Amino acid sequence: MAFDPIQSLSRVRHEFGEHGGVNMSIEASTTYTVMEAGIMPEIFQGRMGPDTGGCYLYGRHFNPTVYVLGRYLAAIEGTEAGYATSSGISAIACAIMQLCGPGDEIVASNAIYGGTFALLKEYLPLKTGIKVKFVDIGDMEAVKAAISDKTKVVYTESISNPTMVVADIPQLADIAQKAGAQLVVDNTFSPMIMSPAQHGADIVVHSLTKFIGGCSDIIAGAVCASKDFISQLMDLHTGSIMLLGPTMDPRVAFDLSLRLPHLGLRMKEHSRRAMYFAAQLAQLDIPVAYPGLSDHPQHDLLTGLVNEGFGFGGLFAIDLGTSDRAFEFMNYLQQQESFGYLAVSLGYFDTLMSCSASSTSSELTEDELREAGIQPGLVRVSLGYTGTLEDRWAQFERALRHVGKL
Ligand SMILES: *Cc1c(COP(=O)(O)O)cnc(C)c1O
Numbered sequence: 001m002a003f004d005p006i007q008s009l010s011r012v013r014h015e016f017g018e019h020g021g022v023n024m025s026i027e028a029s030t031t032y033t034v035m036e037a038g039i040m041p042e043i044f045q046g047r048m049g050p051d052t053g054g055c056y057l058y059g060r061h062f063n064p065t066v067y068v069l070g071r072y073l074a075a076i077e078g079t080e081a082g083y084a085t086s087s088g089i090s091a092i093a094c095a096i097m098q099l100c101g102p103g104d105e106i107v108a109s110n111a112i113y114g115g116t117f118a119l120l121k122e123y124l125p126l127k128t129g130i131k132v133k134f135v136d137i138g139d140m141e142a143v144k145a146a147i148s149d150k151t152k153v154v155y156t157e158s159i160s161n162p163t164m165v166v167a168d169i170p171q172l173a174d175i176a177q178k179a180g181a182q183l184v185v186d187n188t189f190s191p192m193i194m195s196p197a198q199h200g201a202d203i204v205v206h207s208l209t210k211f212i213g214g215c216s217d218i219i220a221g222a223v224c225a226s227k228d229f230i231s232q233l234m235d236l237h238t239g240s241i242m243l244l245g246p247t248m249d250p251r252v253a254f255d256l257s258l259r260l261p262h263l264g265l266r267m268k269e270h271s272r273r274a275m276y277f278a279a280q281l282a283q284l285d286i287p288v289a290y291p292g293l294s295d296h297p298q299h300d301l302l303t304g305l306v307n308e309g310f311g312f313g314g315l316f317a318i319d320l321g322t323s324d325r326a327f328e329f330m331n332y333l334q335q336q337e338s339f340g341y342l343a344v345s346l347g348y349f350d351t352l353m354s355c356s357a358s359s360t361s362s363e364l365t366e367d368e369l370r371e372a373g374i375q376p377g378l379v380r381v382s383l384g385y386t387g388t389l390e391d392r393w394a395q396f397e398r399a400l401r402h403v404g405k406l
Contacts (some may be wrong), residue, residue, distance in 0.1 A: 003198045005076045005307055006264045012075045015068045024068055026254045030059035046236060061234060061242055065250035069257045070230075073212075073222045076260070077187070077204045079197045082224040083233065083241065084253055088188060088207025089115050090246030091221030095203050096120075096153060097240045098233055099182055102129030105150040107181075109137035109167065111160040111372040113207075114363040116186065120155070121363075136371075137167050138298070143175055151181045158196055159189040159302075162317050162356040162380040163373045164289040166298035169305060173200025189346075192267045193310040194302075203229060210347030211314070214259055214266055218252055264310065266349075269385040271311020276389060277381075277396065278316045286405055290316035314384075315346060317356070320377040320405065326355045329379060329403045336402075337395040339387070346382035351392075353381045 015024035032055040034040050039048055048054030049062075056062045066084050074082035085091045096119075100106060108120050120132045133146040137156045147154075154176040156167040169185060176183040177200070185196035188207040196204050206212060208220035223233060223241075233241040241247075271292070278290035291302045292312030302312060320326045330342045330353050340351030344360050354360060357369055357376045364372060400406045 003078050003195050003307055005078070005192050005195055008075045008078055009072060009260065012071055023258065024065065024254065026250050027064045028250055029063075032056040032058070044236070059250075060245055060247045061236070063248075063250045063253070065257075066248045066253040069248075069253040070222065070224075072257060072260050073206070074224050076191065076195070076263070077197050077224040078195050079204060079224040079226065081227040081230040082222055083230050084208065084248045084256070085221040085223070085241060085246040086248050086252075087219045087246060088186075088205070088209055088221035089119065090241075090244070091205045091207075091223045092116055092184075092186065093119055093124075094233060094240040094244060094246065095184055095205055095223050095225075096124065096130075096155070097128065097244075098229070099184075099203075100124075100128070100130045100152045103131070103150060104152040105131045105133065105148055106153040106155055107133050107135060107143060107146045107151055108153075108155040109157060109160060110134040110368065111137070111163050111165055111374075112155075112157050113161045113186070113188075114361045117361075118363040137172070138165055140168070140171055140175065143172065147175065147179045147181070149179075151179050154179075154181050154183045155186075156183075157186040157189065158194050159291060159313060159315075161189065162315075162361065162378065164291055164296070164315065164317055165373075166291050166302045166305070168298075168301055169194075169196050169199040169201055173202075176202070189315060190306075190313050192264050193271070193307060193313055194305050195307060197224065199305060202226075208256055210345065211267060211270070212259065212263060212347070213256060214263070214347060214349060216345060216348040216352075218255060220248060220252060220256060221246075266385070267310045267314070270314025270347075270383060273385060273389055273392070274314045274316050274383045275311055277383060277393060280393060280397075281316075281318060284400070284406065286400065287319040288316055289318075315380065315382050317378050317380045319375050320379055320403065323355055323358060323376045325403045325405075326377045326379045329399050329405075330355070332402045333395065333399045337399060339392060339395040339399075340381075340384070346380075348382060348384055350384035350386050351381065352384070353379055356380050
């Protein structure tokens with residue numbers, strides 16, 4: 001049967017508050033009482049955890065509130081376990097560093113979030129001796145050719161930032177598995193919409209800062225994977241989350257846990273509006289990248305990967321030809337129409353727009369931008385759900401007219 005993230009989330013054991021409250025309590029403690037001194041060595045050797053008669057030990061290791069958020073996120077992704085971190089980039093960095101050491105190789109998509117690109121291209125090779133090969137992730141022959149016996153990770157985003165290229169997760173999982181590598185998928189763009197682990201991804205990472213948080217008020221991340229991998233990340237001696245320490249505050253975990261019950265509703269509305277905008281833009285012959293449109297190169301692929309009922313996501317990109325026109329367009333919408341903000345990030349309840357080449361993807365060189373298909377006039381729009389759809393479209397049309405595109 002098809003995976004249903006809403007049903008999966010609803011089946012997670014509910015955590016009542018300390019006094020029977022409908023919401024869980026916030027466990028704001030950094031250390032935990034060991035009730036019997038004799039069991040301390042057992043706890044430290046990892047033989048006695050919170051579920052087996054021990055205790056949570058110390059807040060950087062495990063916090064019950066953060067632990068519950070991890071369980072909820074794991075349910076949404078359909079993985080055995082999950083754990084939340086203080087940012088998306090720390091979740092990505094820790095997952096990768098847990099899997100790779102000096103001399104190991106990563107095959108990564110060349111169209112990924114700029115911060116991840118810089119981490120893989122500059123930081124990790126320099127600091128750890130990990131080698132990274134970037135490929136067009138849609139080109140399976142290129143992916144296979146880049147794989148070697150040292151490849152430990154194949155890395156991609158489910159839907160890429162900002163070009164809206166959809167990754168063929170089943171094929172990539174197959175290639176990775178044959179090579180003895182792990183497929184790591186960043187699912188930040190499509191929570192609920194797609195569940196990469198259901199299609200063979202080994203590890204799913206998230207920036208919770210975007211759609212999952214939904215209010216542009218919290219930086220946070222998560223790793224969803226097997227129980228075994230999550231415990232590796234938290235190992236007292238060799239765990240990258242444990243030892244590098246991107247710990248999520250329990251208050252933040254509590255806040256985020258209250259946003260999961262309506263994540264599905266929000267994603268549906270983001271998608272419904274983005275689909276409407278994309279269809280209108282296509283009709284007006286404005287170059288638009290949106291995987292919900294039937295002429296998008298990976299539309300059929302995505303149709304086969306999505307969970308039913310959540311649409312195709314809240315992001316689309318339009319090419320306005322030049323960066324000057326892109327800037328004028330965004331200025332007009334923000335200043336004259338009070339529609340949207342000229343701001344990086346995405347997944348906010350209001351609309352955010354940015355010119356990717358000169359902002360979130362500015363870590364890429366001009367050649368890399370061209371290879372990744374990021375045009376200078378490309379405006380990425382993360383469509384919010386405030387205001388009425390008809391009114392918002394009318395505003396968007398006026399902005400297009402203002403820059404001479406209508
Ligand atoms: C924002 C983002 C990240 C980084 O997440 P932070 O929470 O800012 O650390 C990683 N991947 C994608 C696709 C993103 O959009």
